[in-house]
Amino acid sequence: MNLEEAYIYDSIRSPRGKGKSDGSLHELTSVYLSSEILKAIRDRNQLDTSIIDDVIWGNVTQIGEQGGCLSRSAVLKAGYCQSTPGLSINRFCASGLESVNLAANQVKGGAGIAYVAGGVEMMSRIPMGSDGAAIAVDPTLAMNTYFVPQGISADIISTKYGFSRDDADNFAVESQKRANNAWLENRFKNSIVPICDVNGIKILEKDEHLRPDTTMQSLGALNPSFKEMGKNMPGFDNVAIQKYPELEEIHHIHHAGNSSGIVDGSAAVLIGNKKFGEIANLKPRAKIIATSRVGTDPTIMLTGPIPATERVLKSAKMKISDIDIFEINEAFASVVLRFMQAFDVGHEKVNINGGAIAMGHPLGATGTMILGTALDELERSNKNVALISLCVASGMGSSTIIERV
16 A cells, blocks of 8 residues: 655744743633634635644643633634534643644545644643643552652653753753744744734734743752652652662752743644645645654653654664754753763754743644744755654653655
8 A cells, every 4th residue: 555645834833922820822712822823824825724634733731721622613713614623632742743643644544635733732821730630640540650740750860861960951051042042043933923812912923931041050049849749748759769779869950940841832734645735736845754652661751752763763764863853842851861862862963943941841732843843944954854752741752753855
C-alpha cells in the first residue's frame, strides 16, 4: 500500500499571555481564542472549510468552559462549514503535537484530504490540575506506580544524570537570551497572529512571559520549588528513593526560573495531501516524515523524548545526525539537558529561538507551537529537517520529524 504524503501548508499561533489574572489574554475564553486562531488560518489561506475533514484540537484541562468537546465548539464559533467536525484530545503536554500527528497519519492513510490540527490552553482561567487525576489521587494506582509530581521527576532526572543547579540556571538564562533575540529579529513573524478582544481591540502582539534581564545572579536568589514537598511534607523524596534506591538523596535544583512558564495560548497547523493543495491552490511548506508516541517510566516521567526520538528515527530510517534542528519542549531544564546528553547533541542545534522556560508552556497548544517554530527556523536558516519532541505526564513521550519541500 502506497501512503499519501502529509504536507504542512501553514502554521500559526497566538502570542503567549501570562497565565495570571493580569495576563493580557485572561479576559478571553478558550473557545474564543481557539476560534480566533481557526479564523486566522482559514482567512489567510482563503480556505473553503467544507473540504476540511476534521479539526483535531488538543487541550489538557477539559473541564468547565474548556470542556465539552471544545474543538467542535470552536469550529462553530469560528463560522466553519457546519459539516466540519471537531475532535478534542488530551495527551497532557504533547496534546498539541499529538493533534498534528493524528491528522498527518489520517491523511497518510487516506482518511481524508485536509485537517486543521492544533490546541489551546487558558491556564489563567482553568488552572492546571483542576480536572483531577486518578494517578495522583487514587492510592491503589499512585502507590503501585510510585507517583510523584512532575517537579520531583525533574529533580530525579537532574540527580540521576548529574545536572547541577548551575547547569539548569545556565540553560534557563540562554533560553531567555535566545527568545528575546528571536523577537528582536522578528523571527516569529510568519506564525504570530495578534489577538483582539471582543470589541476588535488588539490586546496582545508579543509573548509576554519573557524575562530578558534574567541572569545567573537573579536565578540564584530563587529557592528550589519542590524541596519542601520532597523532603518534608508529604515527603515525595522517600517515594523516589524507594523506586530508585541507587539515589541516596534527591537534589532539588528546579524553580520558577528554570521551569516552563504558566501561560495562555493557542496554535494551529493546516495539513493535507497533494490533492488538497491543488484544490485550495496552496503550496506546501513541509511534509511530515514520521511520528511516534511511547509510554515510559511514570515516576521519572519526563524522559519520554528519548525513546520517542529513538522510535521516530527508526520509523523514518534516519540517524540523529540527519536532523538539522531540534525543538524539545522546555518543561524543565533537566528534560532538555538529558535529551542533549543522551544523543550527544550540541545546544547550538536545540531550541535555537528559546523555549518554554522563556516564553511559557500553554499545555494543549505547545506541541503545535514548537512545530511551527521549527518550520519557521528551517525556512529562515535554509535547513531541511527538524525533530520536535515533548515529555508527557504519567510517563509518555511524543516526537515528529518534518522536512521542507
